[in-house]
Amino acid sequence: xxxxxxxxxxxxxxxxxxxxxxxxxxxxxxxxxxxxxxxxxxxxxxxxxxxxxxxxxxxxxxxxxxxxxxxxxxxxxxxxxxxxxxxxxxxxxxxxxxxxxxxxxxxxxxxxxxxxxxxxxxxxxxxxxxxxxxxxxxxxxxxxxxxxxxxxxxxxxxxxxxxxxxxxxxxxxxxxxxxxxxxxxxxxxxxxxxxxxxxxxxxxxxxxxxxxxxxxxxxxxxxxxxxxxxxxxxxxxxxxxxxxxxxxxxxxxxxxxxxxxxxxxxxxxxx
Amino acid sequence: xxxxxxxxxxxxxxxxxxxxxxxxxxxxxxxxxxxxxxxxxxxxxxxxxxxxxxxxxxxxxxxxxxxxxxxxxxxxxxxxxxxxxxxxxxxxxxxxxxxxxxxxxxxxxxxxxxxxxxxxxxxxxxxxxxxxxxxxxxxxxxxxxxxxxxxxxxxxxxxxxxxxxxxxxxxxxxxxxxxxxxxxxxxxxxxxxxxxxxx
Numbered sequence: 176x177x178x179x180x181x182x183x184x185x186x187x188x189x190x191x192x193x194x195x196x197x198x199x200x201x202x203x204x205x206x207x208x209x210x211x212x213x214x215x216x217x218x219x220x221x222x223x224x225x226x227x228x229x230x231x232x233x234x235x236x237x238x239x240x241x242x243x244x245x246x247x248x249x250x251x252x253x254x255x256x257x258x259x260x261x262x263x264x265x266x267x268x269x270x271x272x273x274x275x276x277x278x279x280x281x282x283x284x285x286x287x288x289x290x291x292x293x294x295x296x297x298x299x300x301x302x303x304x305x306x307x308x309x310x311x312x313x314x315x316x317x318x319x320x321x322x323x324x325x326x327x328x329x330x331x332x333x334x335x336x337x338x339x340x341x342x343x344x345x346x347x348x349x350x351x352x353x354x355x356x357x358x359x360x361x362x363x364x365x366x367x368x369x370x371x372x373x374x375x376x377x378x379x380x381x382x383x384x385x386x387x388x389x390x391x392x393x394x395x396x397x398x399x400x401x402x403x404x405x406x407x408x409x410x411x412x413x414x415x416x417x418x419x420x421x422x423x424x425x426x427x428x429x430x431x432x433x434x435x436x437x438x439x440x441x442x443x444x445x446x
Numbered sequence: 447x448x449x450x451x452x453x454x455x456x457x458x459x460x461x462x463x464x465x466x467x468x469x470x471x472x473x474x475x476x477x478x479x480x481x482x483x484x485x486x487x488x489x490x491x492x493x494x495x496x497x498x499x500x501x502x503x504x505x506x507x508x509x510x511x512x513x514x515x516x517x518x519x520x521x522x523x524x525x526x527x528x529x530x531x532x533x534x535x536x537x538x539x540x541x542x543x544x545x546x547x548x549x550x551x552x553x554x555x556x557x558x559x560x561x562x563x564x565x566x567x568x569x570x571x572x573x574x575x576x577x578x579x580x581x582x583x584x585x586x587x588x589x590x591x592x593x594x595x596x597x598x599x600x601x602x603x604x605x606x607x608x609x610x611x612x613x614x615x616x617x618x619x620x621x622x623x624x625x626x627x628x629x630x631x632x633x634x635x636x637x638x639x640x641x642x643x644x645x
Contacts, residue, residue, distance in 0.1 A: 446562040
């Protein structure tokens, strides 16, 4: 039995930082300290203007490069900015969607999903250019041409209904996780239960890793009809609880209703 | 007979064979099967573990001392099954173990199971004064972990506190704490569970 990473051990590895030190470390001559500081600011949700500004500046870093030309610090800075919830990062994150490094584009799309800002829609939509036919594995690399999963999820989260005709074909993409992201976004954009049911079906048929992904999707869209399927899925309870929490939060009204109580009863049984 | 069935569990090769072997052993309801059933928790076979947990729960208090003494300190998956089973049997001899699991285990699955169990123990099985002090110790632990940073631990603490409120002399501090959580908890899901506890 494996539980979600990061939940198991209290994070006391790495140097002891304060917000001030982490912000200063983003300019340290030691590149590994910069990288760690960017992660740390996101992890501990240091929602300060000076932290946000320093991370936005780090999105343009040129010092930290991998052998393949990747930008590790930019990736971490982009990830952290999603967690800080500050809309002033949006324009810089949108620029990152055109970065040469796939993982910077992926991190930026994931953070724009969290920030829910409509202004990202047009650049995200452009990333779907060429449709499913162009969405192929990059020769020799473990990823597709674009971070389709993150892009499609972001378009769903920000309510980009104009993207529906471009997203829908990805239901037939050969990568199951891309299919999941598509079903998730389509449900968010149309509220049509056929897309929720598509995820429920994948929960029954996918392998363990995919089932965990699907639980995350069902929780994110709050698809109530999946409650029992989630509770009985062959996945660790920690993942089921998080998914049911998502369903519960979508159902909540000031006075408890029967659907909320039903979901909580399922959660209680998973403790 | 039981020896043979125990051997079949040890010799099972495929996950499906394991489930069948555990089912056959569980059907004997023989106390000699208890150590083997507990060991199944550590085999990373959820279906077999569920069968073993049900069987041990049905054996009830006969299984308690071995469940406590054979707890697996090195496998949190196995430990969660042991704690869930002890919580379901609800024998108050498990109190100390549930307290330390809820307060100090690193694995959230273990802590949640312990928190739920702490509310439900059969206190009346204890002699006085333990029957009086034991629920108070459960209360202290639940209030402590109701301040945990992880939402699912706080959620489980509310479930434990709700059950513990069956003890009329503990209702006042329990509802005082729940009331506090209703206004201060940052998670909607936790606040909703507090609301449910009030119904």
